[in-house]
Amino acid sequence: MKSISAYNPIVICIYYLSAAGILMFSQNPILLLFGAIGAIAHFLLRNGQKNARSHLYFFLIFIVLGLVNPLVSHNGKTVLFVINDAPITLEATVYGFVSAGILVTVFYLFRTFTDIMTRDKLLYVFGRFSPKVALVLSMGLRYVPLFRERAKKITETQKALGLYKDDNIFDKLRCDLRVFSILITWALENGITTADSMEARAYGTGKRTYYSRFRFGTSDILLLCVIILCTGMTALGLAWGALDFAFYPMLTFTESTPLGIASYLSYGILMMIPIFAETGEKLKWQYLRSKI
Amino acid sequence: MAILTVKDLTFTYPLCEESAVKNVSFSIEEGAFTVLCGATGSGKSTLLRLLKRQITPRGTENGEIFLKNEAIETVSAARIGFVMQRPDEQLVTDKVYSELAFGLENLGLPQNVIARRVAEMASYFGIEDWFERDVSTLSGGQKQLLNLASVMVMDPDILILDEPTSQLDPIATSDFLGTLKKLNRDLSLTVLIAEHRLEELIPMCDRLLIMENGALLKNGAPRDVIGTLSADDSLLPAMPTAARLYHALSGKGVCPLTLREGRNFLENNFRNDIRQIPPQEDIHKKExxxxxxxxxxxxxxxxxxxxxxxxxxxxxxxxxxxxxxxxxxxxxxxxxxxxxxxxxxxxxxxxxxxxxxxxxxxxxxxxxxxxxxxxxxxxxxxxxxxxxxxxxxxxxxxxxxxxxxxxxxxxxxxxxxxxxxxxxxxxxxxxxxxxxxxxxxxxxxxxxxxxxxxxxxxxxxxxxxxxxxxxxxxxxxxxxxxxxxxxxxxxxxxTPRGFFSENRFYTTAAFRMSKGFFDHAVTVEDITELCRLNGRKES
Structure with a gap:
């Protein structure tokens, strides 16, 4: 199996939507456990020892949000202790930490997602829906560095001419404003060249297609099938109430049914996919290298 | 067979008294490499833009233009490639590969066709190494090469270039012109290019057009055209060193264009008893x-x-x-x-x-x-x-x-x-x-x-x-x-004479031409002076 980032961007999108979606629509500690293990393990596999600060922030968010709920909500039967005549219950505490856990797990998923989905992959996904939107985005992305570079150049030139003063904030503002105004003129002026260049290359003569370097291969179809199967199974369990979990008045799991167990397993598999993919690729390389 | 024919073309911009293009007629053979030159404002750009309908300026126009016997108005954009002056502003998208695909996407070609053509062009132009880069990280020369490639990917019948190397440094320019020549030779692509810097371009072209004040002044093989220029022609400074020398010495016979020919011209016509032009003295103030x-x-x-x-x-x-x-x-x-x-x-x-x-x-x-x-x-x-x-x-x-x-x-x-x-x-x-x-x-x-x-x-x-x-x-x-x-x-x-005569490559064309024949002559003026001092060979 190859690393998850090597799959077709649409497959990656669907994967992350499913993984995060199920987690957000359920309030189930077991699903959360699978989700958290999968998401954090994948993040660690990709980034290694780095990002200690992110881990700390996420942990702090988890603790703070987890503790807020039992302080404001006093539902639940099992009283742990009493602060200022307010009972702190086990149920409210668990509810708080499960909710916080879901949030933090989604954060982790999102971090790896943005890491994997580079700009051109996102554009590809947009391009599938509308070639026009993709073109506009791509042109926008082209203009940002162009503008930044230009603004810097003009400011530097004006400085060396002794015309740009930044002695005090008003002078600086006045000079910035003038640079900005000429920047607009410049952009419009260049827009004409760009438009000519577009028309010279047959823009607007018919329906556009969209080219990308991503293919939809057999492995993509395979992975997509697994994702849909797992997600479908879990969703079925959710819909039938097999995965219901009650926090109040007491923490209670629904009686385990075959459907429930299958659903839990499916989500477990879904969350393990990136880890399998990542370690599988590493192992394959090591194996191949030992043969050389 | 003529691929492009222009008949009695006249064009006037709105609110202008004088026409920008006056009664221009010429035709270009298939596979020819044609250079169009003329001073700034002589109507070169206007003429070129008239040949590409999608970017033709507004104005009143008379005359006819045909591409392969087809009226230019009906020719689709893909068949005439056009590369402009500024490398940066012509780029439309943010990635190299999406820029290459842009024209083909506009034609509505299916993904697999685009993929093949893009791959083909990328390897022909040697841009595989930066295929996935952001265009903003490319150098000026690379950007212009990308512009050329993304026009060529549409497989045009004729390629028109409007001063494509004016913003490039000499090495990038050589690279770009070399690629053009390769395209012309390998694919027998018809090229029409307007340029200022002609030193390298003239020896590789088949035909030279000269415009002045909107009219087509000269049209012919480069050797004939340059040979018939007058010695005080305002376009002469733009011509290759060898040709300038030929005119400065009021040469007779075939006009030399390349350095090699220029050297032969010197050796055949002039003596070199006095070899040395005095090197400049390094006089400068103390401060x-x-x-x-x-x-x-x-x-x-x-x-x-x-x-x-x-x-x-x-x-x-x-x-x-x-x-x-x-x-x-x-x-x-x-x-x-x-x-x-x-x-x-x-x-x-x-x-x-x-x-x-x-x-x-x-x-x-x-x-x-x-x-x-x-x-x-x-x-x-x-x-x-x-x-x-x-x-x-x-x-x-x-x-x-x-x-x-x-x-x-x-x-x-x-x-x-x-x-x-x-x-x-x-x-x-x-x-x-x-x-x-x-x-x-x-x-x-x-x-x-x-x-x-x-x-x-x-x-x-x-x-x-x-x-x-x-x-x-x-x-x-x-x-x-x-x-x-x-x-x-x-x-x-x-000092220039000392400095450039020490160098072998980073030196002037005049020095490379005269090296070993004269010493320290680094400009056409230096060589001319030495030739005058030495006098002609008796033949």
């Missing part, structure tokens, strides 16, 4: 205008030094030219001297005073000014008049006049006019030391000579000039001393 002592600079902590223990001295009232390849740190050295970038080691002194000792704006008042490479970045206002008033330019003190341009927008001026306006603005602060970055970029030969005179006038007024340039021919004409920059340091310094 130093600018001094670099062990200057170190890098852009970021992790990056290597751009300037590494650089030492450089420019004396007062001299014209000092710095030459060197791309990325050798020339431009960086200028911006360090102008105080835009802060050095981390060594010392820069301007007129004997440390750069740090100039506080506030004092460095830029009556002391030092920098004319950047991209002169458009000098302009902030909507008319030339406002621009001049803004900087309180004392116009009567300028060595040139701008009064005929007052009401124009700075962006609408031609390259040469923009250069002069920017220079006027730069001179307003009455600098004693003027730093110029690539002042000849994008100028035609005539404008270059005009700039040369301006620079000499400024020297006569007592200014010190430090010029960074790629243009060896220009440096040989204007410099008092030249220096070669390599990897952030000066490797050799000398």
């Amino acid at each position: 130093k205008a600018l001094e670099f002592q062990n200057v170190c600079f890098r852009y970021e902590k992790e990056l290597p030094d751009v300037l590494h223990e650089t030492n450089l001295t420019v004396y007062e009232n001299e014209i000092f030219c710095i030459l060197g390849g791309n990325g050798s740190g020339k431009t960086t050295a200028l911006s360090c001297a102008a105080g835009i970038r802060k050095i981390y080691g060594g010392q820069i002194r301007v007129f004997g005073k440390k750069l740090k000792a100039y506080t506030g704006q004092s460095l830029y008042q009556n002391c030092l000014a920098l004319l950047p490479q991209d002169v458009q970045s000098v302009f902030l206002r909507n008319t030339v008049r406002e621009e001049l008033e803004d900087a309180s330019v004392a116009e009567q003190e300028l060595p040139f006049s701008l009064s005929h341009l007052y009401e124009r927008h700075p962006y609408d001026l031609s390259g040469g006019e923009q250069q002069l306006l920017a220079l006027a603005k730069t001179l307003a602060a009455k600098p004693k030391l003027l730093l110029m970055d690539e002042p000849t970029k994008g100028l035609d030969a005539k404008k270059k000579l005009a700039l040369l005179n301006v620079i000499r006038d400024l020297k006569a007024k007592g200014l010190t000039l430090l010029i960074v340039t790629h243009d060896v021919e220009f440096a040989a004409l204007c410099a008092d001393r030249c220096a070669l920059f390599f990897r952030g340091d000066i490797v050799s310094v000398g």
Whole structure:
């Protein structure tokens, strides 16, 4: 199996939507456990020892949000202790930490997602829906560095001419404003060249297609099938109430049914996919290298 | 078979009395490499744009144009490729591969066809290595090559180029023209190109068209066309060195075009009893205008030094030219001297005073000014008049006049006019030391000579000039001393005759042509003088 980032961007999108979606629509500690293990393990596999600060922030968010709920909500039967005549219950505490856990797990998923989905992959996904939107985005992305570079150049030139003063904030503002105004003129002026260049290359003569370097291969179809199967199974369990979990008045799991167990397993598999993919690729390389 | 036929074409811009293109007729054979030249404003661009309907300007038009017997109006955009001057502004998208695919996407071709053609072009043009890069990270030369590739990917019948190399340095230019020649030879692609710099282009073309004031003046094989120019023709300075020499010596017979032919022309016609043109003496004042002592600079902590223990001295009232390849740190050295970038080691002194000792704006008042490479970045206002008033330019003190341009927008001026306006603005602060970055970029030969005179006038007024340039021919004409920059340091310094005759590659065409026949002759003028002194061979 190859690393998850090597799959077709649409497959990656669907994967992350499913993984995060199920987690957000359920309030189930077991699903959360699978989700958290999968998401954090994948993040660690990709980034290694780095990002200690992110881990700390996420942990702090988890603790703070987890503790807020039992302080404001006093539902639940099992009283742990009493602060200022307010009972702190086990149920409210668990509810708080499960909710916080879901949030933090989604954060982790999102971090790896943005890491994997580079700009051109996102554009590809947009391009599938509308070639026009993709073109506009791509042109926008082209203009940002162009503008930044230009603004810097003009400011530097004006400085060396002794015309740009930044002695005090008003002078600086006045000079910035003038640079900005000429920047607009410049952009419009260049827009004409760009438009000519577009028309010279047959823009607007018919329906556009969209080219990308991503293919939809057999492995993509395979992975997509697994994702849909797992997600479908879990969703079925959710819909039938097999995965219901009650926090109040007491923490209670629904009686385990075959459907429930299958659903839990499916989500477990879904969350393990990136880890399998990542370690599988590493192992394959090591194996191949030992043969050389 | 003629691929492109133009019959009695006349074109007038709206609200203009005079026609921009007057009664032009010519035809181009399939697979021919045609060069169109003429001074700025002679109607070259207008003519080329008339051949490409999608970008034809508005105006009244008479005459007929055919592409392969088909009226030009009905020809689809894909069949005529068009590459323009500015590399940056022609790029539409953010990634190299999406730029390549852009034209094909517009044609609505299916993904697999696009993929194949893009791959083919990318490997033909050698851009596989930067296939997935952002276009903003490419160099000017790479950008222009990408523009060419993304036009070629549409498989045009004819390729039209409007001064494609004017914004490129000489090495990138050679690269680009080499690719063009390869396309012409390998794919028998018909090429029509308008250019200023003809040294390399003329020997590779089959046909030369010359325009003047909107009319097609000459049309024929390059040797015949150049041979029949008069010795004082305004286009002559743009021609290859060998051809200029031929005219300067009022040569007879076949006009030489390449260096090799020029050398033969010299050897066959002239004696070389007097070989030596006296080398210039290195006379300069004692006072130093600018001094670099062990200057170190890098852009970021992790990056290597751009300037590494650089030492450089420019004396007062001299014209000092710095030459060197791309990325050798020339431009960086200028911006360090102008105080835009802060050095981390060594010392820069301007007129004997440390750069740090100039506080506030004092460095830029009556002391030092920098004319950047991209002169458009000098302009902030909507008319030339406002621009001049803004900087309180004392116009009567300028060595040139701008009064005929007052009401124009700075962006609408031609390259040469923009250069002069920017220079006027730069001179307003009455600098004693003027730093110029690539002042000849994008100028035609005539404008270059005009700039040369301006620079000499400024020297006569007592200014010190430090010029960074790629243009060896220009440096040989204007410099008092030249220096070669390599990897952030000066490797050799000398007067032009001494400096260029020490070099083998980084030298002028005139020197390469006369090397071994004459000594120290680095300009056409030098060779002409020696030839006059020696006299013709008796035959």
